[in-house]
Amino acid sequence: MVIVLVLQILFVTLLSCLVGLFLIGLSRKMTARIHWRYGPPLSQPFIDIVKWFSQTAVSHGKLFDAGMIFSLTGSVVVVLFLPFGGICPLRGSGGLLVILYLMLIAPLGIALSAGEAANPYASIGVSRKLQLAFGYELSLLMILLSLMTYYRTVSIVDIVEAQIQSGWSLVQLPLVVSGLAYLLIMPAIMGIRPFEMIQAPQEISSGPMAEYGGKFLAFATLQHALNIYIGLSLFVNLFLGGGSNAGYFLIKLLLAFMVFQVIHAVWPRFRIEQAVRCLWRWPALLAFIGLIIVWVTTS
Amino acid sequence: MNFLSEYTYYIGAFSLIIIGLYIILVKKNLMKVIIGFSIFDTGIYLFLIAVGYLREGTAPVFSKPGLDAGKMVDPVPQALVLTAIVIGVAVLALAVILAIKIYAHYGTLNLRKIKEQRW
Amino acid sequence: MKLEILLAVVFGGSLLTYLLGKISKRARDILAILVLLAATAGIASLYGRSSTAILCTGFLDFPLVLRIHPFAWIFALTIAVVGLCAVIFSWHYIRKKGRTDFFYFMMLLVISSMIGIVLSGDFLSFYIFWEIMSWSTFLLISYNREEAIAAGMKYIVMSVAGSLVMLVGMISLYTQTGTLVFEGITRNLNSASSGYLQFILILFFVAFGIKNAIWPLHVWLPPAHSEAPSPFSSVLSGILIKIGTFGFILLIYGIVQVQVFVNLGHALFNVRNLLLLLGAVTILLPTFIALLQDDAKRLLAWSTVAQAGYMILGIAYGTSESLSGGTLHFFNHALFKSLLFMVVGAVEFRTNGVRDLNSLGGLIKKMPVTFAAGLIGVCGLIGVPLTNGFVSKWLIYHTLIVNHSPFLAFVALLGTWGTILYSYKLIHHIFLGQLPRKYEQLNAAPVSMKVPMIFLSLAVVVFGVLPGLPLHVINLSEIGFGMEPLAINMWGVVTGSGTIQMLNIATALTLGGIVLWLFFRMGRKNTRADQLDNYAAGAPVPADRYQYSVKFYDPLTSMIAPYLKDTADNFYSALARGIRNVGNGIRRIYTGDVGNYVMYIILFLAILIFIQLYWKVW
């Protein structure tokens, strides 16, 4: 039984990294296509990671490395809690709340290592990253709470099974508003345009990634990939029924990603105060109304 | 009408008391206030004596053998007044000395000006 | 170890420390630590036992009773442990300052009076120890002279007001039930009307609310904690605030019985909802005010106010899970908050008095151990999974969501995210970023400070990974209160609608970490770069040292700052000014002119006569 668990864990982690990197490559390819140019090959992210690993990186101290490892571990562990189609390795040990908390390890890890790098630009980037995270957390919390109140449970696996019987929660009457709100904040969670001011290549000099090179850049990209995967998988599991087996799950994932990728390709990048103001205006209002609807209907 | 004739002494005593109080309340000069006090005290003594008075009563002293005890005035208020007068003297003496000292310090006896100890 | 011997040891010890201090400073420090060690051992030996002891037969013909039960045991042990760490911490910290005997005497007096409160079995001894704690805290808060005086004054005025309200409540309970002993009150309180119960709850709510710094009554806490000497502010913040929580639990669960409390009074406007609402506000507002602070200890003080809100939520909610969440959060908060204050204290000690976040930075190079302790403390504060804060917060969220009050849960979760922001700000401004030139020769924190820090950080992690230890004792106390305990095992909580198993999370994180660390070492060896050799993407590298700390979360903070003016504080200072003006006005009655004074006498006489003539009072 333990071997099955270990296999599942390996399978889920590897697959999620692959899916994440593939999606980054796909997004580059799609943006290029929309911009009427060919764009780099789909496997470009994999090539980059291999290249970065072969370079010698510059490190600023033990916490600089530990912070990066800590953040990637956080993301990897979150993936284990998310059901991948039918498989959810750490099913019984804590539901959405644990996922929420584990999701904050990643930004914290990067913040610590960027802080250690003692580069003022990196600190500016970190403060922006945390502000953005706080921006979308406001609505994300309300959405998750409305879901949990609606399904009367904390664990994500129960929510997926409930959706299998009674259909996608996106279409359930009381959850539509929350679903809409979630759609609005998805770009911020995944860190793609219009909320790309942290990961964006142009912002590299004043983002948290300022001091990262070689291995660290590889880890950062992996962490970004996992982040995209987590955002999407949360959306799919909570609102689109999560897929009875891995295949359905991946298709839904891809479709959802395609929708946001189109927005990513054409939208400009917000400044941080525009981003926070935008996140706190409409999505927060929708999420709040959603929560009230759910609260009223299920009391 | 008999009220006035019956209580003339009391009315006299109380008017002295009220006059004394009026002086204390209204006057600015410290010496006048002290005089007001002596009037106030005299009024009280008169009232005390009036309480003990008996119509056509004689002084309670058996100087001659043949005096009738029934007609004598009540001696107790007189004893009280004796004590009260001496207390009045003592207080007035102290008041006068303090007035002198006030004049030595402030150069004036006007109570409206002696206001350093306030609030 | 009998209860009254324990109290005698602790109180006698504090007096002895003061006297010994006159002879030799070192002996006094050692004695202080021994006294607290003895207290911790004594309390630990009382584990699981619930017994009563008579302290003194008749104080104004009221018996003074002492009582130990599992619930009081947790509080007593936390007080003793955190007190011990604080005293060890102050070994070096206080040496150079003046009046050290006074400091140790007051410190031990505060700790012993807190233990007294927790062990008291009746309201009178509870009140006596409560007052001793208040005035000894007052003397300690104003220890640091200049601004500490205003902070001390604000503290003592509010705590005297609070304890007077409690005294009135206590005596009205006596008139109602005829006794002051807790068991007696619970026995014959059921006859009381619900209106009377609500009145009593409001009174005690004000008294405990002031000590527990609930939102409108929290005004004294930020200045008090930031001005008090650091070892004391870790005691003050760690456990003294929780005496209010202890009072709440004692009142709601011990005396008024929770099922009575829950459905007391009107459906919507009852004491429980008021408490919950204020608890929520206490979480939200202070968290974001903490974000705006630039002084390290003031930031931590505001964070204490916020964390106290979690406990109030836990306690006031009424289910056994929420109670265990609240109590566990008390226990965890005591650990990591006193740890954080010690970290800030160590930094303040080394940089002799610098607490301003904007003028520190990059101290990780110079004080690595303090940084590590600070990091663990911050993770505990946030509730990062491997630390103890996570379990208690999870319990509170879980009860709130399952029992269908999502808005409270939303406020609590938002509070957690606010905590993340200001904790990172604390860690970043002090330890990360560029080291200012003047701190280049800074050396690490002295050993006497490192020991308690390491001990507390270990405790934070151990109880994070093994929450079963404290939860087991909390279950014992819940049985004591007549509530069904929580289904727990060594690694976590197993409830019907959602379980957490720290074992899985811990192994997942550690294994993932090790694998990734190996993956990380697989590549080429990194070259170390000096701290100041930074990449500026072509822009000219600034010559001297820059630390990005002023207006750290600027767009966000400037957006929420207008809503965060501390209205309660303005209200109280306006009240104080009003009383002062009234005082000034009234003393004008004594005009100094004898004529007026004599007029007053005759006026008094005339009024009395007028009353008789007009109303025939006689």
Add this chain to the structure above:
Amino acid sequence: MVNPVLFIVVPLGLAFAIPLLKYISKKIIRFVPALAFLFNLIFALRLIPVVMDHQVHVQIGGFIPPLGINLVAGPVGMLFVVLIALVGFLVSIYAFHPIKEKDEDRYHILYMLQLTGATGVVLTGDIFNLFVFFEILCLASYSLVAYLGNRAGIESAVKYLIQGSLGSGLILIGIGLLYGQFGTLNMADIAGRIHSVQSISVYVPLVLFITGFGVEAALFPLNAWLPDAHSSAPSTISAVLSGIAIEVGLYAVLRVVFTLFGITHMMGLFLLLGVLTLLIGELCAFSQDNIKRMLAFSSIGQIGLLVFAFSLASTLGIAGGFFQLISHTLGKALLFLAAGYMIAHTGSMEIASFQGMGKRMPFTSLAFTIGAFSMVGLPPFMGFPGKFMILKAALHDGQMLTLILLVFILIATVIEGAYFFRVVQVLYFAGEDLPDRERAPVAFSRFVPMFLFTGLIIVLGIYPSLITDLLDASALELLDRPDFIKSIIP
């Protein structure tokens, strides 16, 4: 067991003897007051167990009560005699050190006469005799307030004299009216006949007495003299004034209200008066910056609290009132002595000038702090049981008016806490930190009284039951009039 008359006669005799003793040697005069009050203290303490079960009556001159003057040494009387003797003895030790450099015999005589007057007021059972001893107390207080001879002292003395003698005049009118109606001067006798007469003619003497004694007992509108008198008198005298003189005035009001007239249904009026005095005293004290004026206003406040406690007219209330009275006397005497010693050291009465006294005069500041904490009513000290009993009585009383007034009392106590703690902070924490060595030596004669006061406050704070049974007996004596009357006029 000693004859209570001696408590008055011995100090009086010694006071008369001092001018003669001057011929023998100037030095021993300083010890005479201490000797007298030590005598009083010892024998009064021996008399208390006797008094607990039956009142001791003494006829003067061998004539039975309504004719001659009689002394009534009941629990209340002895409680006050012990208090006066104790405070008198300790303060006289404090006064071994001369106040003004010139010879002190007049000071010691006046001091003894003041306390003899107080003892006389407390023991006598005859209203005119009460008036005479009251007059001795007031006259000695006027001259002692003016003793320093400085500008403030003389002004306060004059004002105090004018208001005091106005009050005495009113009392004399009251005595005249009572004698006119009942033809007797003995309190018990009058008490027995009081209800046989139509109301208005008994009400006016009552009001006159309350106003007259109220001036000395510092009720609200009548206490304008107190702040000036207490702040300009020498500190030993303000300690005695605050500790004993106003309490004796209050005793006189109580004796008149409870025993002589026995009114129990007009108590609402006195409740209001008490709380009014309390609020005004505390508010004025809050905005003072001269330490002795602040303590004087705090005395007014405490008297308000006592009036509130006594006008609850229940055994609990009166026993609590007496306990708070004792705690106020001891506490306030300690505060004035400590403040006086500090003023002597710094030279100015401003609170701001006391910065850093915690270092220079550690023991005096500790004594002051303990006194302040006891006044505010913090547990280990004597103030707490006092306040506790008063609150218990008020809540036991349960009427709406009492509960509303209770709120005001709490506010006043908080204000009182505010200004006392402000001074404590100035003592210990204000100003820059002085080095430890700069410590002023404590004179022996200043150390003993402060040490004993502090000790008493702490012991009675921890074991209040030492004196509670005496207090209950005195509450009973005040409350049931008929038994008091029967025991004197058989």
Add this chain to the structure above:
Amino acid sequence: MRKLISIILLGMVATGLFMSISQIPFGEPGERIGDHFINQGVNETGATNIVAAVVVSYRGFDTLGEVSVLFTAAMGLGAVIGLVRRKKTHTPIEPASLIVYTGCRFLFPVILLVGTYIVIHGHLTPGGGFQGGAVIASAFLLMYLGCRGKRIRENLSRGLESLGGLLFILLGVTGLVIGRDFLFSFLPEGEAGNLISAGIIPLIYMAVGLKVGSELTGIIDHLIEDTDELPE
């Protein structure tokens, strides 16, 4: 404004007082302790002057209080004036005219004699310690007015003063010593009317006369000294 208020207040006080005295009949013989003193006063105390009997024996304690009030006033005066030593050199004052000088020298012993007579016969004829003492003091006042510059010796008056007080207290205490009450008249009443009668009343009155005389003189002496150094 102040006048108006005081008139209103005093009017209220006056109405109160007048209402109260309606119960006290003026001149009618109500039952009072005074009647007992008049009827049994002579044979109980042996003094024909009942007022003296009341003042000294029945209400002796009042008189003791009385004397100590006067003593307090004297001491208070001394304290307030604060004069320690009599300054020898003070501004020369022109001597009184010859007639006044010789007149007062002649009258001084006569007034003294009258004063002592009043003191000694206190219990027989109206008068007594206080009145006699006042007369004696007026003799000394006459001396001060008449022949300026003459002063009684300071500590003599004070010595006499305290002697009188002590005598009074000793008389009282002897009552206690012999087992009876304080101020009990242990001497025989003797036959009413002649000099040596009425128990200890004459002794007390002599002590009081001595005390009051020396005290009032002391007060006058203080007042006169004090006026010398007043600023012109």
